[in-house]
Amino acid sequence: MHKLLRDTPGEKIMLLGNEAIARGAIEAGVAFATTYPGTPSSEISLNLFQISRESDLYFEYSTNEKVALEVAAAAANSGLRTFCMMKHVGLNVAADPLMTLAYVGVTGGMVILSADDPSLFSSQNEQDNRYYAKFGGLPMLEPSSVAEAKEMMPAAFDLSESLRQPVLMRTTTRINHSNAFVTFGELRPRKTKGKFIREPLRCVTVPAVSRGLHAKLLEKLGRAGKMSDSSEFNFIRGKGKLGIIANGVSFHYAEDGVRDLGIEDKTSIFRMGFSNPMPETKIKDFLKKCEKVLVIEEGEPFMEEAVKAMAQEIGVTIPIKGKTPELFSRLFEYDPAMVREKLASFFEVDYTPPEKIDVSNVPEIPNRPPNLCSGCSHRATFYEVKQAAKDMDVIHPTDIGCYTLGFLPPLNMGDFVICMGSSVSTSCGFSKATDQKVVSFIGDSTFFHSGITGLVNAVFNNHNFTLVILENGITAMTGHQPHPGVEMEKFGMPDQGQINIEQLVRSLGVEHVSVIKPFKVKKSIETIKEALEFKGVSVIISQEPCILYARSMKMRSARPFMVTDKCTDHKDCINNIACPSFFIQDGRVSIDADTCVGCAVCAQICPENAIRPLKN
Amino acid sequence: METTRLIIVAVGGQGNLLASKVLGEAALISGVPVRMSEIHGMAQRGGVVESAIVFGDAESSIISDGEADILLGFEPAETLRALNRCSSRTMVITNTAPLPPFTVSIGKGEYPDVDLIKNLIRQKTGGLVAFDAMKLAREAGSPMSVNIVLVGALIRSEVLPFTKQDVMEAIKRRVKPAFLEMNLKAFELGYEGAGETVEA
Numbered sequence: 104m105h106k107l108l109r110d111t112p113g114e115k116i117m118l119l120g121n122e123a124i125a126r127g128a129i130e131a132g133v134a135f136a137t138t139y140p141g142t143p144s145s146e147i148s149l150n151l152f153q154i155s156r157e158s159d160l161y162f163e164y165s166t167n168e169k170v171a172l173e174v175a176a177a178a179a180n181s182g183l184r185t186f187c188m189m190k191h192v193g194l195n196v197a198a199d200p201l202m203t204l205a206y207v208g209v210t211g212g213m214v215i216l217s218a219d220d221p222s223l224f225s226s227q228n229e230q231d232n233r234y235y236a237k238f239g240g241l242p243m244l245e246p247s248s249v250a251e252a253k254e255m256m257p258a259a260f261d262l263s264e265s266l267r268q269p270v271l272m273r274t275t276t277r278i279n280h281s282n283a284f285v286t287f288g289e290l291r292p293r294k295t296k297g298k299f300i301r302e303p304l305r306c307v308t309v310p311a312v313s314r315g316l317h318a319k320l321l322e323k324l325g326r327a328g329k330m331s332d333s334s335e336f337n338f339i340r341g342k343g344k345l346g347i348i349a350n351g352v353s354f355h356y357a358e359d360g361v362r363d364l365g366i367e368d369k370t371s372i373f374r375m376g377f378s379n380p381m382p383e384t385k386i387k388d389f390l391k392k393c394e395k396v397l398v399i400e401e402g403e404p405f406m407e408e409a410v411k412a413m414a415q416e417i418g419v420t421i422p423i424k425g426k427t428p429e430l431f432s433r434l435f436e437y438d439p440a441m442v443r444e445k446l447a448s449f450f451e452v453d454y455t456p457p458e459k460i461d462v463s464n465v466p467e468i469p470n471r472p473p474n475l476c477s478g479c480s481h482r483a484t485f486y487e488v489k490q491a492a493k494d495m496d497v498i499h500p501t502d503i504g505c506y507t508l509g510f511l512p513p514l515n516m517g518d519f520v521i522c523m524g525s526s527v528s529t530s531c532g533f534s535k536a537t538d539q540k541v542v543s544f545i546g547d548s549t550f551f552h553s554g555i556t557g558l559v560n561a562v563f564n565n566h567n568f569t570l571v572i573l574e575n576g577i578t579a580m581t582g583h584q585p586h587p588g589v590e591m592e593k594f595g596m597p598d599q600g601q602i603n604i605e606q607l608v609r610s611l612g613v614e615h616v617s618v619i620k621p622f623k624v625k626k627s628i629e630t631i632k633e634a635l636e637f638k639g640v641s642v643i644i645s646q647e648p649c650i651l652y653a654r655s656m657k658m659r660s661a662r663p664f665m666v667t668d669k670c671t672d673h674k675d676c677i678n679n680i681a682c683p684s685f686f687i688q689d690g691r692v693s694i695d696a697d698t699c700v701g702c703a704v705c706a707q708i709c710p711e712n713a714i715r716p717l718k719n
Numbered sequence: 720m721e722t723t724r725l726i727i728v729a730v731g732g733q734g735n736l737l738a739s740k741v742l743g744e745a746a747l748i749s750g751v752p753v754r755m756s757e758i759h760g761m762a763q764r765g766g767v768v769e770s771a772i773v774f775g776d777a778e779s780s781i782i783s784d785g786e787a788d789i790l791l792g793f794e795p796a797e798t799l800r801a802l803n804r805c806s807s808r809t810m811v812i813t814n815t816a817p818l819p820p821f822t823v824s825i826g827k828g829e830y831p832d833v834d835l836i837k838n839l840i841r842q843k844t845g846g847l848v849a850f851d852a853m854k855l856a857r858e859a860g861s862p863m864s865v866n867i868v869l870v871g872a873l874i875r876s877e878v879l880p881f882t883k884q885d886v887m888e889a890i891k892r893r894v895k896p897a898f899l900e901m902n903l904k905a906f907e908l909g910y911e912g913a914g915e916t917v918e919a
Contacts (some may be wrong), residue, residue, distance in 0.1 A: 117743045117753075225759050249754075250779070281780040282743050282755040355778035440783030457787050457806055466835070468800045471730065471820035471826025473766035508764060513825060585798050683765055683821045692824075697862060 104156050114287040118251040120278045121146035123285045124188075124216065127256025131212070132291035133186045135178035136162045137171040138306035139552065140581040140703065141190030142225040143279040144218035148188055149582060156595070158293045164584055166634035167523070167552040168193035172200045172215065179213035180306065181271070181297030184260055188216040191232045192522065196553070198235070204237040204269060207314035208323070211258035211297060214271040215241070220276050221401045221436040227503065227522065231402030236271045236379035242327045243271040243379035245334060247354040249283035255336070259292070262330065266323050267479045271379070275401065277352045304386045308663070336376030337385055342368040348386070348406055350375045353437055360443035362524035364452050367470045381409055390419045397449045398425035401437050411576065446668075465479030473508060477684040479649035481506040481573055483621035485516040486704070487509065488542055488571060491631035497540045498533050502526035502554070504546035505580045506573055513681050516544065519554070524553025530568040531561050543633070547604060548586040550576040550634040555611070561644060562612040569634050569641045574604055575649040583652050593656065608642045615641035622647060624707040635693050651666055651702055662701030662716060666692050669713035676705040720744050720752065722775035724782045728801045729793035733767045734866030738791075739770040742879070743872055744889035746774060747750035749881035756782035760869040765821070767797055774880060780793065789878050790844075791869055793817050793852075799836045801865060808845040812872050813837075814865065814912070816853035848872060848913050867894075871909020885912065 106116070107126045107373050116125065124147050128136065136155070140244025148164070155162035161178075161632060163554035168189045175187035189197065193646075194217045201215070217235065221228040232660060236243035244259050246252040263270040306310055306477055326493035331337060339360065347370060349357045354374045361370050365618035373389050376379065390396065390413065407425035414423055426433055430445050440456065462614055475482045485506075501507055501517035502525065528545040534541045536560040543553045550572050559572065578584040591599035608616050615637040619627040627645075634641040654661040670692060677692055684699040685692055694705075706714035725742070729735035739755050741808035746753035755772045771782040784803050805811065813836070819830045841847045850872065856865040860871025867890065873879065875884050887906065894902045 115747065116745050117740070148804060248780075276754055276758075280757050281742070282757070283753070284747060285782065352780070356782075360781050413788050438781055438783040439779040440779075440786055460805055460807065464842075465833045465839055467828065468796050469796070469820050469822045469830060471765070471767050471774060471822065473731070473764035473822055475765065483904055505764065512801050532785060677824055681821065681825055685821075685823050685824050687821060711805055 104432055107150055107480055108158060108434060108717070109152055109287065110290050110589055112287055112289050113697055115284055116287065116502060117282055118144055118254045118285045120251065120252055120274070120281050122150055123249045123253040123292045124274070125150040125154070126287070127253035127287065128186045128214070129256035130253070130290055131260040132293045133260070134161060134183045134293045134295045135175065136160065136167045136187070137175045138188045139165055139168045139171050139193055140578055140584045141193050141218070142581055143217065143220055143276040144190045144217050145581040145584070146279070147216065149584070156706070159293060161295065164586065166478045168197040169200060172197040175213065176200060176204050178297065179209035179211045182620050183287065183294060183297040184212045186214050186216070188220070190226065191219040191230055191550045192228065193227060194232055194235055196523065197529070201235065202239050202525050204311070206313055206320055207262065207306055207710060208522045209263065209269055210267065210300070212263040214256065214259045214263060214275065215269055215632040216272040218274050218276070218279050222276070224276055227520070229402070231405060232239045233378065234403070236273070240324055240421050241269055241271045241379065242377070243273055244267060245273045245349055245351050245376055245378050247376065249278060249372065250285050251282050252278055257712060258336070265464035268323050268391055272359055274435070284520070289496065305550040308568070324380055329381060331377045331382040332384045333361065334377040337374065337382040339371055339373050339389065341371035343371050344392065344394040345370045345571055346354065346389060346396035346445070347372040347399060348375060348396060349399040349408060350372070350378055350406060351401065353401060353442065354388065356437055356439045356442035357446065359400050359439050363443050364447055364454060366452055367451065370450070375406060380407065381406070383413060385418050386410060386542055387413055390414050390417070390421070393421060395422040395449070397446065398423065399431065399437070399442060400425065404508055407430070435636045437635070460503045472511060474511070474683050475505065475508050476564070476650055477682055477698045478650040478702040479505070480575060480621045480650065480702070481509060482514065482680055482682060483624065483702065483704045484571060484619070484645040485514045485572060486708070487513070487619070487624060487627040488622050488631055489516065490628045491635055492540065492542060498537070500526040500529040500533060500543040500622055502545040502549045502550055506544055506546055509544065513678055523549055524557055527554045527557030527570055528560060530570065531557065531564065531566045534566045534568045539634070541602055543568060544571050545572060546579070547572060547574040547576070547588050550588045550604065551602070555607070556564060558608070558611055558613065558640070566640055566643070567638060569643060571643045572604060572608070574644050574646045577649050579649040583649070583655070592596070593674060604623050608644070613640050613642050615639065618644045618646060620647060621645045622702050622704060624704060631685070650702070654700065659700070661699065663696040664694055664701055664706055664714050665701065665717040667712045667713050667715050673710055675708055675710060679707060679708065720775040720881070722773060722777040723788050724786055725772040725774070725789045725791065725793045725879070726782055726787040726799045726801060726804050727772070729770050730770050731869050732799060733768070733793045734863065735768045735770055735793060737871050738774050739772060740868040741867070741886065741889045741893050742772055744893050745886045748888055751833070751880050751883045752776060754778070756780040767800070771865070786838045789873070791873050793865065793869060795836045796831060799831065799839065802840065802843065807843065810846045810871065810876060810878055811840050811844050812876060813840070814846040814852035814869060815849050816851050826909050848876060850912055852909065855903055855912050859905035859908050860901040864901055867902045867905040868909035868912070871906040872913030875910045875913040
């Protein structure tokens with residue numbers, strides 16, 4: 104049985120934040136869950152996917168976040184407890200349904216989780232999604248710890264049901280990817296079959312209906328504000344006159360900082376856990392009792408600006424500070440020492456930070472950037488496109504996935520990326536706006552996510568570029584989730600459908616479609632050259648399973664290669680494809696047999712044929 | 720309970736996350752509060768992987784620069800790179816077997832001399848245990864067990880608030896049965912090996 108399904112209330116267990124969130128949903132009796140995977144949210148859905156296969160929970164990997172939210176919106180309007188989770192930028196994709204679903208509301212509890220990524224550990228931006236709660240009019244909860252994330256999930260579903268409104272649960276990477284002890288609670292039963300009751304004057308958002316719905320939304324928010332004022336998630340620690348208002352992980356940094364500085368008696372910390380609408384009455388009372396207030400929140404001054412406005416309304420003129428050059432930044436995540444130091448400076452406490460080690464005489468350490476894996480088929484495709492397009496002035500729009508790493512030297516295959524699917528549509532723009540050749544890259548999962556509409560646009564508007572679809576048969580970057588092109592029998596789910604990318608692309612009207620097997624170097628280069636000569640939209644589908652996935656599924660075993668004495672030290676292999684299995688030993692190229700999987704791409708490009716299978 | 724802050728640095732694929740989970744499980748077994756934080760995703764594709772583990776009463780799950788009590792390094796250059804996480808009191812335990820980053824192969828940087836790495840760490844921190852954990856991992860049966868060899872060395876240093884038995888029980892709970900025997904051997908080799916090679 105999946106560990107998160109155990110009906111053992113009181114059991115204490117070490118869980119990853121994302122596992123704790125999944126457990127919280129299970130304890131809440133969630134019946135219906137949808138997602139598109141994205142770090143740092145991916146392990147929530149991974150666990151719910153596994154759970155759905157041994158229980159009556161319905162779970163699906165949807166094509167993208169907009170689809171996921173719409174699928175979930177229907178379930179939640181059929182009375183089911185529904186959970187839709189995604190990374191922060193995923194909520195941009197889902198923003199269209201989000202804004203109007205907030206008008207329509209739900210009949211079953213619905214929680215939408217946004218996993219934000221301050222410091223951009225694995226994202227293209229660090230947007231602060233708390234504004235979506237304010238923008239759309241959704242109640243929002245923000246946990247400060249792994250254990251609290253689990254506790255908040257059932258509360259979020261209850262809140263949603265009592266307001267008949269979706270609730271936004273907002274986490275950050277340090278909640279999602281921290282481990283801590285969690286105590287299991289009771290499992291509420293799951294109601295897995297709903298019924299949709301027709302209510303066109305709530306559910307059909309023509310202008311005349313929506314005018315009324317907007318007013319109703321504001322009325323709901325008024326009620327939510329009262330609930331926020333009495334919520335146990337908005338609490339105050341301490342009785343001192345030095346005020347601190349903090350949310351999320353910053354709350355614990357503040358707690359540790361206050362204790363380290365020995366100012367527990369002088370301070371009081373307002374922890375904001377139900378942060379939209381804000382607990383206005385409680386905050387105003389708090390401000391009246393404080394001499395000065397420090398607002399500690401990663402990201403934007405979301406609380407700070409609101410608190411300052413509240414102070415103005417009640418005529419409180421104490422200093423309220425947060426984001427200033429001397430104090431906190433809007434950039435990146437915070438840490439305990441930084442918060443301790445800012446507390447000391449703002450509250451004028453004597454504090455000498457611990458002495459830093461002098462690292463001035465430490466030699467420069469070579470960088471270790473992330474890299475495409477040994478035997479990754481993307482490397483082969485990039486090399487082949489580069490060879491085929493030699494001597495051309497090429498722009499390479501790329502997309503979001505492992506293959507984004509192709510922009511690094513020596514491949515340098517990646518010139519422009521802004522969001523999921525943008526490789527295709529930006530190719531349209533570049534090909535019209537310039538005379539440069541455009542060859543773009545997109546992964547298979549990303550193509551299904553939001554590449555298809557761009558390709559339709561390209562055919563319709565008669566653009567001129569080559570799109571390379573990197574079909575590695577899985578959503579690799581986020582941990583090997585399935586996507587619509589995957590044969591689901593591998594997952595023991597033979598009833599799922601499967602979409603053939605080649606057929607799809609042809610049916611969209613793309614006239615020049617070719618398929619390559621990237622580990623056949625010479626043949627692939629020839630095929631790519633033909634595609635590049637075509638005037639109009641051409642698509643190359645590069646088919647080779649993700650090597651990590653293939654190896655974990657035992658679809659491929661390693662057959663390492665070695666460099667023989669025939670090597671005359673051209674270093675073409677290292678200089679052109681830069682596989683991490685190469686290393687230099689005594690000035691000569693060698694291959695690490697522990698990591699080489701035997702894709703044989705280097706063997707095909709060696710001018711001396713010096714790279715051969717390692718004989719056992 | 721006093722707070723002990725441990726940072727583990729490794730190269731993606733060295734099994735850092737399993738090592739952290741074993742230590743977390745050991746804390747659960749011995750009743751020590753613990754919070755851990757790790758970085759997934761893009762950071763794992765052959766890059767540096769860092770875990771922070773806070774034992775004891777602090778609430779934060781990450782560790783600021785200069786505030787690690789112990790630094791456990793799976794790769795010598797990465798241990799050196801993490802020196803800014805240490806203070807002059809930090810205890811450092813490191814594997815000495817280098818895994819040169821790919822940037823070295825393509826001529827973008829030079830791998831520092833391992834003896835120099837050891838000397839620098841010894842001068843600037845509160846103590847160094849340095850040994851070839853890869854050799855012991857191979858002896859245990861696989862280079863993959865290097866993480867548990869290093870956990871053995873960490874436990875030998877007696878800086879964490881739990882016993883050898885707690886950790887062995889944690890390994891039994893967290894490691895797949897097929898690899899259990901090898902990992903218990905790796906743990907013992909690390910525990911014994913570190914004892915012989917302590918460099919004050």
